[in-house]
């Protein structure tokens with residue numbers, strides 16, 4: 008559909024488009040994943056835009072040096088401030104007047120989660136994702152350029168690139184129109200803060216293992232109850248911490264009490 012590719016719905020109304028400007032020393036790390044599957048389709052549909060900027064293009068010397076040893080002496084290298092300041096300025100110069108949100112991917116950031124992904128999917132500002140590599144980036148970049156520091160979890164990667172991809176992917180699938188109608192239901196899997204229930208497809212029996220009877224019953228009320236119960240059960244067993252913030256009904260709490268009794272928890 009040509010209209011969609013131009014970022015407009017058939018009715019001629021402008022569609023929301025989420026735009027990422029990724030600053031990295033290794034754009035090749037992101038290029039492959041961005042050209043496959045849903046991320047590729049989202050860009051083709053005009054719902055997502057991702058531009059890759061090579062930080063090395065904004066170095067100042069003939070050796071294109073992006074890092075240097077730390078003041079105070081310690082192991083590792085630090086990304087120099089000049090190329091990062093200049094790269095961010097180049098992004099902003101390429102879209103004068105546009106509002107931006109600059110996010111640094113780092114283990115020192117606040118934890119990324121589904122709520123963050125949902126908010127990001129509705130972001131109207133251009134999102135600048137800053138990927139560090141090596142051990143650290145000069146603190147002055149954080150002070151003067153970065154709005155938010157974002158972490159995937161308590162571990163260290165070789166750089167922020169894979170984290171940036173995770174953030175782009177999690178937000179992109181929540182943009183209306185990116186997933187087909189059939190797939191959109193899956194959006195809710197984490198939406199209420201519970202783990203997903205089990206899924207089955209044909210055959211109804213495989214190597215002696217049967218699909219739960221209720222799923223073949225056609226009784227949608229019973230199926231809904233079974234799925235909810237399975238979600239609660241999986242969450243209780245594998246991630247009980249999630250139950251403290253999950254969106255629970257009185258019926259859910261009754262089911263949980265019963266599950267706890269049965270599981271002797």
Ligand code: 4F9
Pocket residue numbers: 112113114139140157158159160162163164165166167170
């Ligand atoms: C970024 C780790 C986000 C976890 C960036 C090294 C990182 C990271 N979450 N590790 N550079």
